[in-house]
Amino acid sequence: MAQALKRSGASVTAVDTARYSEIFGQCWISLSACEINERELDDALNYLSNLPPVHGYFTETFCIESRFFQHHNGMRIDAIRNALEEQFRDSVLFPVLLTSLILASDRVDSTTAVHMAYLKKWSARSHKDLELRKPELLDGRGTTIRGNAIELAPQLGSFDFAYLDPPYNQHRYYTNYHIFETLVAWDAPEHYGIACKRIDSRDDTTKSDFNKKRQMPVALRATIQQLDARVLVLSYNNESWLTLTDLMDYCSSYECVVPLAFDSKRYVGAQIGIHSPAGVRVGEITHLRNVEYVVVAGPRETVRAMTEPYAHSSNEVLTASHAGALQRGELSLF
Ligand SMILES: C[S@@+](CC[C@H](N)C(=O)[O-])C[C@H]1O[C@@H](n2cnc3c(N)ncnc32)[C@H](O)[C@@H]1O
Known part of the structure; x- marks a missing residue:
């Protein structure tokens, strides 16, 4: 809805408590397409897509301890998210690249849409290779507030x-989409239960x-x-x-x-x-x-x-x- 309003020429303010909503807002609402150099964005996506896979927190937690993603995709997610943190944190491209990664992970997960549980048998899409696509950015003004x-x-x-x-x-969205929260926070949280939910899901501050x-x-x-x-x-x-x-x-x-x-x-x-x-x-x-x-x-x-x-x-x-x-x-x- 926020994107549709921005596309129609409105100056939009998007408010949500979720970390991934803030990243989506920074990508599609706060940023104007004209601030981005297309060539740099293409190069960054290409670079990230070709990184050697790494077995890190994401693979261990969501591919071994639980079965939300297949191993080959989990390791690529670990490698890409590490590179975003180490090499793109201060770049104007950061929210665009992270949005691309979140959406790419969503296309290869093994769930029925939410992260409260994973499927007993691998979903068909989980066998596919993670693919970073370029988010379609919008021209215009906007503000994103996480709160x-x-x-x-x-x-x-x-x-x-x-x-x-x-x-x-x-x-709760916090637990329904806890993997996206962790992909954004990249804080390797302690977790609990079969779905490996973030330990801070139990804190009142994460409840609405x-x-x-x-x-x-x-x-x-x-x-x-x-x-x-x-x-x-x-x-x-x-x-x-x-x-x-x-x-x-x-x-x-x-x-x-x-x-x-x-x-x-x-x-x-x-x-x-x-x-x-x-x-x-x-x-x-x-x-x-x-x-x-x-x-x-x-x-x-x-x-x-x-x-x-x-x-x-x-x-x-x-x-x-x-x-x-x-x-x-x-x-x-x-
Ligand atoms: C029905 S969904 C709406 C999703 C939204 N239309 C979108 O496309 O992103 C409800 C949203 O409310 C957010 N939320 C829950 N409690 C909130 C609060 N107290 N303040 C702001 N957002 C909240 C959740 O994180 C979730 O994204």
């Missing part, structure tokens, strides 16, 4: 448009109120209310802790609030059932689709213009999924 949105909301300044995409439940059922409503309401934005867009879904009417209520200081709803395929875990670390299915596939919400809040005319193209299909989904709330008058359709 807690709940605390930052009142200090960020004034925006024409704010998009909030908060976590949905208790599943958005992942705590009791704190989430208060935190989200405060974040929305303290943000200074002319138009606010909030995404969420119907399988989480807050109802659509809660979300709309949190936006009630805006002149107009319109809910949009989209029928959607559920996340990959729901498609394959829930498995124990030993690979035994412990949760059944219940249903395969859910409803994704997009709440749009702001001045009436702007909100109307933004939501009108989706109103028809959205209203059908809302009528099907929220008959009770519509009947009780808690929800009205656009």
